[in-house]
Each structure stands twice: as structure tokens, then as C-alpha cells.
Amino acid sequence: MKQTLILASGSPRRKELLQQLHIPFTVHVSTIEEIVNPSYTPSEVVMDLARQKAVDVASHHKEDIVLGADTVVVYGNRILGKPKTKQEAIETLTMLSGQKHQVLTGVAFVSNAKVHTFYEQTDVEFWPIEQDEIVQYVESGEPMDKAGSYGIQGLGAALVKKIEGDYFSVVGLPLSRTIRELKQYGFVY
Structure with a gap:
């Protein structure tokens, strides 16, 4: 019996990537x-958050494969979430200006009560950014629903000097690895 793939995420970026x-x-x-275990490393956090989402949705779809994902930005071992205010976004982007940080995306598959998780890490380096550029970017509204206060696939691309790793992981889903892992997990499309 062919299984349905269910994305346990409302992220428009993950949907577009699939x-x-x-x-x-x-x-x-x-x-x-979502519950973050404070004793977990950032990689454990993203895999656990992805697992939590996938397990939740899989409880209603036991015969299908559920895909959960979560992305965090890490700077100096500190997880930078989505900004709650424009000022918080400005502070985050000021801190990341001219610096290298990591973007981790955790992925979880759940099917028939079996859980499989993995993560990808990509290093991202920002150009030094002038304060007026940061304010203008924040005023665009783009940073407000993004981990680390930027979206590499949008206006935030102008902030990025270079990346080392999977671009799509920074967007929200490491596509190539996800496809390979899904196939190993038994998903046929």
C-alpha cells in the first residue's frame, strides 16, 4: 500500500521546497x-522539535509518513528564535553583522510509530551591515517570522556573504538529504 506523505508544518517555504x-x-x-529541553544541544533541540511536530500529526495519521521539521539559528551556542519585536530583530541582526553563525534544520519522519530523525548544519557568514540597512530590512517586515531575524530566500539574501553547507537547509528543509532519507525510510513517490 502506497503511503501518503504528510508535512507537519505550516511553513510556506517547506511547502514550496517539496x-x-x-x-x-x-x-x-x-x-x-513546542517544548525545548534546556539541557539539549542545538542539534538535539531541532531534532526533538521536529519529532514533536511529526509525532503529534502522526497520532491522527497512523498509516502515513509524517514529516516534521524545525530550523534554528545559533550564534555562540545561543539559539536565536523568531523576533518578538522590531527592536529584537534589529538587535539580532546587529549582533550577526560581519559574523559567522550556524543554521540547523532538524527533520523527523514518523510512520507506524517508528521515528527517524536527523539534522543538517550550514554555516552562514554575514557582510558587515550598516545600521540604516538593518532598520530598512526590519521595516520590510521580512525578519519578523524568521529564526535569526532573516530570510535567505528573500531580501535577507543581501546580508549573506557566504554559506558553507546546504542552502535549502537554511531556507527550512535540507531537500537532497530529506529525499534520500525518505527513500531509505521506504517512501516511494
Whole structure:
């Protein structure tokens, strides 16, 4: 029996990435409140958050493969979440200006109560950014729903000097590895 792939995320970027590869899937957004274990490393955090989302949705779709994902930005071992205010976004971008940071995306598959997780890490280096550029970018509204206060696939691309690793992981889903892991997990599309 062919399984359905279910994306346990409301992220438009993750949805676009899967559509880009013509992978058939449906979306069922997890409604759990994410719980971060403070003793976990950033890589453990992203895999656990992805797992939490996938397990939640899989509880309603036991015969299918559920894909959960989560992305965090890490600077100096500190996880930088989505900014709550414009001022917080300005502070985050000021801190990252001219610096290298890491973007980690955790991925989890759940099917028939089996759970498989992995993560990808990409190093991102920003150009030195003038304060007026930061304010203008924040005023665009783009940083407000993004981990680390920027979106590499949008206006935030102008901030990025270089990356080392998987670009798509920074966007929100390491496509190439996800496809390979899905195939090993038994998903056929």
C-alpha cells in the first residue's frame, strides 16, 4: 500500500521546497506547544522539535509518513528564535553583522510509530551591515517570522556573504538529504 506523505508544518517555504521536486504530499499543521529541553544541544533541540511536530500529526495519521521539521539559528551556542519585536530583530541582526553563525534544520519522519530523525548544519557568514540597512530590512517586515531575524530566500539574501553547507537547509528543509532519507525510510513517490 502506497503511503501518503504528510508535512507537519505550516511553513510556506517547506511547502514550496517539496512542491519544487513534485513530491505529492498533504499538509496537516501540528498544534502542539513546542517544548525545548534546556539541557539539549542545538542539534538535539531541532531534532526533538521536529519529532514533536511529526509525532503529534502522526497520532491522527497512523498509516502515513509524517514529516516534521524545525530550523534554528545559533550564534555562540545561543539559539536565536523568531523576533518578538522590531527592536529584537534589529538587535539580532546587529549582533550577526560581519559574523559567522550556524543554521540547523532538524527533520523527523514518523510512520507506524517508528521515528527517524536527523539534522543538517550550514554555516552562514554575514557582510558587515550598516545600521540604516538593518532598520530598512526590519521595516520590510521580512525578519519578523524568521529564526535569526532573516530570510535567505528573500531580501535577507543581501546580508549573506557566504554559506558553507546546504542552502535549502537554511531556507527550512535540507531537500537532497530529506529525499534520500525518505527513500531509505521506504517512501516511494
